Structure formats: C-alpha cells, structure tokens
Amino acid sequence: MAHSPDHDPIPLLEARGLVFARNDEVVFGPIDFRLMAGEVVLVEGDNGAGKTTLLKVLSGLLVAEAGEIRLNGDALTLARLSHQVALLGHLAGLKGDLTAEENLRFAIGLGGLRAGITPVLALGSVGLEGYEDVPVRQLSAGQRKRVALARLLLVPAALWLLDEPYANLDRGGIELVNRLLDEHARRGGAALVTSHGAYAFTSGTPRRLPLRRAA
Amino acid sequence: MNKLTLWFHTLGSPPYFHRLAGRLAPWLFAGAVLFAAAGLYGGLVVAPPDYQQSDAYRIIFVHVPSAWMSLFIYFVMAVNAFIALVWRIKLAEVLAMACAPIGAAFTVITLATGAIWGKPMWGTWWTWDARLTSELVLLFLYLGVIGLYQAIEDRRQAARAAAFLALIGIVNVPIVHFSVKWWNTLHQGSTVRLLGPSAIDASMLWPLLLVALATKLWFVASLLVRARVELLALEGGKEWARAEAQRAEGTP
Amino acid sequence: MRYGTAASACFALLRRDLLLSWRRRGDALNPVLFALIVVTLFPLALGPEPNQLARIAAGVILVAVLIAGLLALDTLFRGDYEDGTLEQLVLSPHPLPLLLASKILVHWLITAVPLVLAAPLLAAMLYLPADVLPVLIAALALATPLLSLLGAVCVALTVGMRRSGMLLALLVLPLYVPVLIFAAGACDAAQAGLPFVAPLLWLGAALALALVLAPLACAAALRISIT
Amino acid sequence: MSDFLAMGGYAGYVWSSVAIFVGVLAIDFISPRLRRRRVLAELRGRARRQQRKSTENPTP
Amino acid sequence: MTPTRKRRLIAVALILGAVGIATALTVFALQQNMTYLYTPSEILAGKVPEGARFRIGGMVKDQSIERGQSLTVAFVVTDGDGDMRVEYEGILPDLFREKQSVIATGSMQGDRFVATEVLAKHDENYVPRDVAEAMGKAHAKHVKPKE
Numbered sequence: 001m002a003h004s005p006d007h008d009p010i011p012l013l014e015a016r017g018l019v020f021a022r023n024d025e026v027v028f029g030p031i032d033f034r035l036m037a038g039e040v041v042l043v044e045g046d047n048g049a050g051k052t053t054l055l056k057v058l059s060g061l062l063v064a065e066a067g068e069i070r071l072n073g074d075a076l077t078l079a080r081l082s083h084q085v086a087l088l089g090h091l092a093g094l095k096g097d098l099t100a101e102e103n104l105r106f107a108i109g110l111g112g113l114r115a116g117i118t119p120v121l122a123l124g125s126v127g128l129e130g131y132e133d134v135p136v137r138q139l140s141a142g143q144r145k146r147v148a149l150a151r152l153l154l155v156p157a158a159l160w161l162l163d164e165p166y167a168n169l170d171r172g173g174i175e176l177v178n179r180l181l182d183e184h185a186r187r188g189g190a191a192l193v194t195s196h197g198a199y200a201f202t203s204g205t206p207r208r209l210p211l212r213r214a215a
Numbered sequence: 216m217n218k219l220t221l222w223f224h225t226l227g228s229p230p231y232f233h234r235l236a237g238r239l240a241p242w243l244f245a246g247a248v249l250f251a252a253a254g255l256y257g258g259l260v261v262a263p264p265d266y267q268q269s270d271a272y273r274i275i276f277v278h279v280p281s282a283w284m285s286l287f288i289y290f291v292m293a294v295n296a297f298i299a300l301v302w303r304i305k306l307a308e309v310l311a312m313a314c315a316p317i318g319a320a321f322t323v324i325t326l327a328t329g330a331i332w333g334k335p336m337w338g339t340w341w342t343w344d345a346r347l348t349s350e351l352v353l354l355f356l357y358l359g360v361i362g363l364y365q366a367i368e369d370r371r372q373a374a375r376a377a378a379f380l381a382l383i384g385i386v387n388v389p390i391v392h393f394s395v396k397w398w399n400t401l402h403q404g405s406t407v408r409l410l411g412p413s414a415i416d417a418s419m420l421w422p423l424l425l426v427a428l429a430t431k432l433w434f435v436a437s438l439l440v441r442a443r444v445e446l447l448a449l450e451g452g453k454e455w456a457r458a459e460a461q462r463a464e465g466t467p
Numbered sequence: 468m469r470y471g472t473a474a475s476a477c478f479a480l481l482r483r484d485l486l487l488s489w490r491r492r493g494d495a496l497n498p499v500l501f502a503l504i505v506v507t508l509f510p511l512a513l514g515p516e517p518n519q520l521a522r523i524a525a526g527v528i529l530v531a532v533l534i535a536g537l538l539a540l541d542t543l544f545r546g547d548y549e550d551g552t553l554e555q556l557v558l559s560p561h562p563l564p565l566l567l568a569s570k571i572l573v574h575w576l577i578t579a580v581p582l583v584l585a586a587p588l589l590a591a592m593l594y595l596p597a598d599v600l601p602v603l604i605a606a607l608a609l610a611t612p613l614l615s616l617l618g619a620v621c622v623a624l625t626v627g628m629r630r631s632g633m634l635l636a637l638l639v640l641p642l643y644v645p646v647l648i649f650a651a652g653a654c655d656a657a658q659a660g661l662p663f664v665a666p667l668l669w670l671g672a673a674l675a676l677a678l679v680l681a682p683l684a685c686a687a688a689l690r691i692s693i694t
Numbered sequence: 695m696s697d698f699l700a701m702g703g704y705a706g707y708v709w710s711s712v713a714i715f716v717g718v719l720a721i722d723f724i725s726p727r728l729r730r731r732r733v734l735a736e737l738r739g740r741a742r743r744q745q746r747k748s749t750e751n752p753t754p
Numbered sequence: 755m756t757p758t759r760k761r762r763l764i765a766v767a768l769i770l771g772a773v774g775i776a777t778a779l780t781v782f783a784l785q786q787n788m789t790y791l792y793t794p795s796e797i798l799a800g801k802v803p804e805g806a807r808f809r810i811g812g813m814v815k816d817q818s819i820e821r822g823q824s825l826t827v828a829f830v831v832t833d834g835d836g837d838m839r840v841e842y843e844g845i846l847p848d849l850f851r852e853k854q855s856v857i858a859t860g861s862m863q864g865d866r867f868v869a870t871e872v873l874a875k876h877d878e879n880y881v882p883r884d885v886a887e888a889m890g891k892a893h894a895k896h897v898k899p900k901e
Contacts, residue, residue, distance in 0.1 A: 025452060060558060061554060061557065061558060061693065061694060062694050083470050087554070087558055091549075091551025092550070093550060093552045093554065093555045095487060095546075095550065095552070096550075097487055097490040097491065102486065106482075106483045107555075108471070109471055109475055109476055110479055110556070110559045111471060112470040112471040113471075156470060259698075259712070262882075263882035263883065264702060264882065264883055265880050265881065265882070265883070266881050266882065266883045267849065267876055268849065268876060269703075269883075270701040270702035270704050270708060271701075271707055271708065271848070272880060273701065273708050274708055277711050277714075277715035281715065316722070320718050320719065320721070320722045323718055324715050327714045328714060328715065331707050332707065332711065334707065335704060335707055335848045335849075336847060336848060336849045336874060336876055337874055337876075338845070338846060338848075338850070339847075339871075342873065352641045352645075355637065355640060355641040355644075358637060359637050359638045359641060362634050362637050363625070363634065363638060366625070366631070367627070372694060375691045376691050380621075380624060383620065383642075383684060384641070387641075403875065403876055403877055414877075414879045414880070415879070415881075416881050416882055418882060419880050419882070437726070440727070440730075443726075443730070444726050444730040447730070447734070447737070451733075451736070451737050456737060457741050459734070459737075460737035656790065659790075659803075659805075659806040659807045659808065660803035660805055660806040661790055661808060662786055664782075664786055665783045665784075668779045668782050668786075669779070669780070671775075672776040672777075672780045672783065673776070675772045675775040675776045675779065676772050679771075680769070680772070
C-alpha cells in the first residue's frame with residue numbers, strides 16, 4: 001500500500017488477498033478490491049463460484065483462510081462487528097407469526113434506526129402500504145423479500161451486502177431494488193450485490209466483480 | 216521466528232508429521248508390548264498374593280493403569296483442543312480428535328475391569344458412588360466428542376465444535392480424580408501417590424508401574440497412527456497425500 | 468441516526484420471543500403434558516401401591532422434567548436458525564452472550580416454569596409426602612435454569628445439523644447427570660428425614676457459575692457451528 | 695501351572711479382566727489400520743478419476 | 755474508557771461475582787454431611803433422624819459375626835468409640851470378614867440396624883500375606899479406628 005497516494009479517501013470496504021477455503025479446498029480467492037462510498041458493485045459468478053460465501057466472509061459470519069477485510073480502514077474481527085454492515089441473505093430473517101411491522105421493530109431494536117424513517121414509511125417505500133398488520137406468514141415470497149428490503153432502509157448501515165436480492169421478484173420488484181440501491185448510493189452508502197447474471201441493472205452500469213471458482 | 220516456533224511449525228507440517236509418526240509408531244508399539252508383557256508377567260506370576268484380597272487383587276495391574284490413562288488422555292485432548300481453538304493449528308485439531316477413541320477405549324477397560332473386580336470384593340458389580348459415576352460420565356463425554364466430530368460435514372468445523380465440547384467436559388476430570396477424597400465412598404483411595412509413600416508393597420508396585428509405562432507408550436503410538444490417517448484424509452487433495460497413496464498401492 | 472444499545476437489543480429480543488410464544492401459547496403446555504404422561508406411566512408399570520410410588524416419586528418427577536426439558540431444547544435455536552434470524556443475531560454488534568442469555572431466559576420461562584408449576588400435581592399423582600414437596604420445588608427451581616443453560620451450550624454446538632436429536636441427548640446428558648444427582652439427593656434426604664440443604668447449596672453454586680459462563684460458552688459454540 | 699491359572703479361585707475374574715484389556719487394545723490397534731486402508735483406496739480412486747478427466751479433455 | 759474495555763470490565767466483574775457467590779455457597783455446603791454415611795458413634799450420639807434410611811460405615815468387630823439360619827447374619831460394626839449391631843439377610847461379599855471395613859445400607863429398628871445391602875470396602879493398601887502377618891504381629895494392638 002506504499003504506492004497509494006495520500007489524498008486517497010479511505011474506502012468503505014476493502015479486501016486484501018482474501019482467500020476462503022472449506023475442507024482445505026479453496027472456494028475463492030485471493031481477491032483484492034475496494035468499495036468506495038456511493039458505489040454499487042455487482043458480484044458475478046456461476047453457481048458455486050462462492051458469491052454467497054464471499055458475502056458471509058465480508059459480513060464476518062465466516063472466517064477467511066487468509067487476507068484481511070477493512071471497514072472504513074479498521075480491521076474487521078469477530079469481536080468487533082459494526083453497525084456499518086447489513087446483510088440480506090437467502091433467508092429473510094422474518095418470523096411468520098409476527099406482522100411485518102413487528103418484524104421491522106425487532107430489526108430496529110437489534111440494529112438501530114436511521115434518522116427520518118419509521119417502519120410504516122419504510123413499508124410504504126417498498127410498496128407495502130397497508131400491510132403493517134399482516135402476519136408475514138400470509139405474505140407471498142416476493143412480498144417477504146420486500147419486507148426484508150424495508151429492514152435495510154431502517155437500520156443505519158452504510159454498507160449493504162445483498163445476496164441475490166432479485167430472486168423471487170417481479171419486474172416491478174427488480175426496479176424497486178435498483179431504485180433503492182441508487183438512493184442508497186446517493187446517500188453515501190455502498191452495496192455489494194450478488195447475482196448469477198440473469199438480471200441486469202436497469203439504471204447505470206455498476207462496476208462488476210467477477211468471481212470464478214478457484215482451479 | 217524463534218527456534219521453538221520454527222520447530223513447532225516444521226513438526227506441524229502434515230507431510231513431515233506423517234513421515235515422522237510413521238517411523239516412530241512401530242517402535243513405540245513394540246516398546247508398549249514389551250513393557251506390558253513384562254509388567255503382566257510380574258503382576259500375574261511374580262508378585263505375591265495380597266493379604267486381604269489374595270489373587271483377586273491382580274486385576275489392579277490392568278485396572279489402575281487404564282484408569283490413569285482415561286484421565287490423562289482426556290487432559291491431553293483438552294490441551295490440544297485449547298490449542299486448536301485458540302491458534303487454529305490443524306495438527307492440534309487432528310491430535311485432539313485422535314485422542315477421543317483411545318481415551319474411550321481405556322475408559323471402557325477401566326469400567327469393565329472395575330466391575331469385574333467389584334463383584335467378588337465389594338459384593339456388587341456396580342454401585343452409584345462418586346468415582347464410578349464420574350468415570351461413566353467421562354465415557355459419555357468421550358462418546359459425545361466422537362459423535363459430534365462424526366456428525367458435522369465440514370471436518371475442520373467438526374473438529375472445532377468437538378474440541379469445544381472436550382474443553383467444557385474438562386470439569387469432570389478433577390471430579391473423577393478427587394471423588395474418593397471428597398466423598399467417603401465405597402471406592403478406596405489412591406494407592407500410588409506422586410507425593411509421599413505409596414500404599415503398595417514394592418513387590419507389587421514395579422509390575423504396576425511397568426504396565427502404566429506400557430499404556431503411556433501405547434497411547435502415544437496409537438495417537439500417532441490415528442493422527443496420521445486423519446491427516447491423510449484431511450489433506451487428500453495435496454500432492455504429498457497422493458504420493459503416499461500411490462506408494463502404498465505396491466505394499467498393501 | 469440512532470444506534471441501538473445492548474440493553475435495547477436484549478429488550479427487543481425478549482419482547483419478540485415472548486410475543487412469538489404468546490402467538491403459539493398452546494405449545495407452552497407440551498412439556499407439561501409430556502411430563503404428565505411420563506408420570507402416569509409409572510403407576511401403570513409398577514402398580515398403584517402408594518408406598519412404593521411415594522419412594523420413587525421425587526426421582527421420577529425429576530427425570531420426567533429433565534427429559535421434557537431435553538425434548539424442548541431443540542426449539543431454542545431451531546426456528547431462528549431456519550429463518551435466518553440467528554445470522555442476524557450473530558452479526559449484530561451487540562454482545563452475543565447477552566442476546567443469548569435473553570433467549571435462554573425466555574426459553575426457560577416458556578418451557579421450564581410451567582413444569583415447576585405443575586410439580587405439585589405430579590407429586591400428588593405419585594403420593595409424594597407433603598413435607599418433601601417444598602424441597603422438590605426448590606430443587607426444580609434451581610435445577611431447571613441450570614438445565615436450560617447447560618443445554619443451550621450443547622444445542623448451540625449442534626444447531627447446523629438436520630437430525631440432531633439423539634446426538635444432542637448424548638452431549639447433554641453427561642452435563643445433566645450432576646444436576647440430577649444433587650436435585651434427587653436433596654429430595655431423597657428430605658424424604659429420609661436427613662438434612663437436605665447441602666445439595667441445594669451445590670445446585671445454587673453451579674447455577675451462579677452457569678448464569679455467567681454458559682452464555683459465554685453458548686456464544687462461542689454458536690460462532691463455531693454457524694460458520 | 696494350574697495353580698497359577700486358577701488364581702486362588704478368582705480365575706474367571708482375573709483372566710477376563712486381562713482378556714478385556716488385551717482385546718480392547720487390539721481393537722484400538724486394528725481400527726486405524728483399517729481406516730488407513732480405506733482412505734488410501736479412496737485417494738487412489740480420486741487420483742484415477744482426475745487422470746481420466748485430464749486425458750479425456752486435456753486443458754487448452 | 756473505550757466501549758470494548760468497558761464491556762470486558764463488566765464481563766470480568768460478572769465472572770468474579772459469580773465465582774464469589776459459588777464459593778460462598780460451596781463453603782456452606784461443605785459444612786454439611788452430604789454422604790449420608792454415619793459411623794456407629796454418630797448414630798449413638800443421635801445425629802441420625804428417626805426413621806431415616808441411611809448408610810452405616812465402620813469395621814466389623816472381632817468375633818462378632820453370628821450366622822443364623824440360611825443366609826441371615828448378624829454382626830457388630832464399630833468405629834472404635836461406638837458399636838452398632840447390624841442384621842442382614844443375603845449373600846455377603848468375599849471380603850466380608852472380621853476387622854474388615856463395610857458399608858451397609860438400611861435403617862434403624864429399635865437399637866439395631868437392619869441392612870438391605872452390605873458391601874465390603876477394602877483400603878488402598880496392598881501388602882503380601884507374609885509381610886502383612888509380620889506387620890500384624892508387630893502392630894497387633896494398633897487397630898485402625900479410622901475406617
């Protein structure tokens with residue numbers, strides 16, 4: 001890092017020589033990349049290329065075999081997870097027995113609340129006005145995904161790690177995700193989005209991070 | 216890197232360990248069998264009958280060394296488990312997991328021979344006193360560690376989870392050891408003491424110590440052999456393991 | 468922006484788990500029904516002779532409660548693991564041991580407290596002498612949180628497995644043995660007219676340690692098994 | 695000799711204890727060897743599969 | 755104080771508190787008899803409540819074994835200071851003999867102890883017979899009252 005000019009801003013997320021191995025077989029890596037505030041990066045790769053694993057490593061759920069992860073310049077360790085990261089995994093993390101609003105209130109309790117937004121407003125901006133009191137069990141898969149997206153709007157994390165956010169969504173839903181990502185980037189946030197390539201961004205051309213299964 | 220850590224890293228390298236363990240194990244096994252034969256001959260033939268228990272006391276020569284090993288191996292397992300969890304050293308994980316079946320074997324021997332000894336002397340195969348119960352719990356702990364290790368798909372993760380269980384179970388080891396002191400129970404107190412004079416005649420002590428030495432050697436040998444196999448299975452994708460597989464084909 | 472504090476996170480978790488179990492309040496009766504059925508089996512198997520039943524009453528009730536607790540353990544993290552909430556808990560910046568302690572507390576309230584409350588009924592079914600009942604309840608009150616705490620550590624180790632029932636029993640039972648011995652010891656001594664305080668004190672000592680150490684161990688175990 | 699085998703009337707107890715000791719340790723001796731054979735066979739199988747793959751479609 | 759440090763301090767304080775409470779309770783517990791094993795003199799001193807089922811431990815007194823019909827046997831258990839008559843029906847272990855430590859389970863009936871189980875306890879000493887005889891002659895008067 002001796003070559004990096006001094007006026008370079010600190011990246012929101014930085015990975016250096018990141019390698020992950022399972023059962024001693026390298027899943028991906030070594031990977032180097034930087035994610036600046038206001039950037040959205042699309043992680044592309046075939047099935048089994050390690051996209052989900054990469055997001056789990058970056059969030060701190062999995063421990064890398066080698067390399068380091070820096071958030072705002074500070075090393076990420078298990079003991080020091082931060083409010084900066086929000087992960088949307090394959091599993092939405094919603095309770096079927098609770099209503100959409102109750103689920104969101106729990107998320108706020110756990111992760112904190114962004115200024116100027118409420119669960120009702122967040123549900124409105126993902127197109128679920130009037131669904132506050134419906135138990136999540138009664139929602140469709142696409143609607144649940146929208147509730148999970150509303151969670152991202154509520155918590156004050158600057159870095160979004162979205163694992164296949166387009167899955168289960170109709171055309172309107174895909175546009176919604178893109179709009180939310182745009183807004184998030186404009187607010188100074190950043191996002192790492194995985195996709196196996198079937199969905200393209202409709203607005204702008206984000207940077208791409210290709211991921212290939214290690215030989 | 217200082218000399219000690221350097222040595223540790225060389226020893227911790229799987230191919231090196233595999234080679235070294237393969238060379239050492241036969242000698243250790245041979246030594247164990249030799250000492251065990253001498254000790255058992257001394258215990259079963261040479262040593263005189265006990266004034267109270269006559270010849271029945273001779274079970275001591277297999278029971279007591281096994282009992283020592285059942286605790287000692289758990290301790291070794293826990294130490295390796297600690298190293299594995301803190302420093303994530305692969306060899307430590309493998310060694311900790313290799314300890315469990317050997318420890319379980321010695322615990323089974325201890326319980327079985329103890330029951331056989333108890334029947335004619337105490338008048339019962341089994342009694343729920345503190346020493347016997349805690350030794351039985353020790354067996355369950357060994358089986359739990361083995362079971363957990365087998366149940367998880369990812370080998371490294373399985374080793375870490377089982378190592379964690381092993382560390383929790385270490386609480387039981389002092390309970391087993393001191394149970395005869397803390398609770399006044401049917402099981403007699405310790406005969407051979409590290410500090411102070413032992414409560415056994417010299418003519419009976421030397422065979423006992425020989426068998427104890429034999430079980431120690433046996434443990435190390437068996438540990439090396441088991442760790443060797445486990446490393447081979449873990450590092451199946453590496454060059455050295457493939458070479459080893461090809462080399463072994465000629466000599467089945 | 469308002470970052471949540473650890474206390475508010477625990478509170479949110481407590482609230483949510485209580486709300487969830489309220490929505491499924493019928494489930495809270497299951498352990499009690501199970502213990503009731505187990506206790507019913509004994510007079511059927513051993514004959515209805517009151518003296519004989521009274522002698523084994525405390526032990527039977529303790530074992531029934533222990534096994535009912537063991538069966539209920541699986542639900543501690545299962546739901547949260549399957550819908551991804553457990554990931555959110557682990558990823559939250561708040562101390563994981565605190566969050567887990569809250570979860571264990573709710574689990575104890577929902578599964579174990581009804582069992583303690585049902586103890587007088589179970590005792591009456593087996594003709595437990597009336598003067599032993601307070602000791603039994605005291606033993607249960609000390610033992611059940613201990614069982615929940617110790618059990619939680621083992622559940623955390625097996626959380627990723629699809630079929631963990633038998634293995635969980637194998638892991639948990641050795642840790643339960645001392646708890647059972649002391650709880651049953653207190654009841655036995657009380658029934659025999661001997662001093663019974665010592666085993667209860669041992670249980671109390673173990674509980675004090677487990678209250679602090681078990682959540683820490685549980686968090687470490689969860690970190691190992693969720694990856 | 696028969697005196698020695700009789701063990702003062704405790705023959706059944708003493709000799710069965712020794713038999714358990716020897717028997718369990720024998721199992722402990724054999725089981726890793728069997729496992730080693732399985733592991734090596736599996737490794738050879740894996741190597742063969744890889745070889746076949748690389749001869750069928752050689753890397754460009 | 756940084757949040758991490760504060761958190762660590764709280765954790766350490768909690769652990770110390772728990773250890774303190776646990777130690778205090780253990781010390782209390784250790785002052786009680788928890789093995790329910792009583793010696794004859796303790797029984798004679800009235801330390802065992804009425805009607806309790808408990809275990810008695812001590813040495814079988816010299817020349818006190820009376821064998822009755824079939825398997826009934828009566829003997830006196832002593833701890834040096836007190837004697838207690840024990841009655842039992844059943845098979846006795848091989849080690850059961852005079853001057854041997856025994857543990858019997860049962861309850862008091864009047865002034866005698868009726869046992870449902872008698873187990874022989876041997877000590878941790880292993881001595882060849884001739885050595886024991888030689889020692890026995892030398893220490894004939896030294897009957898260990900401890901067991």
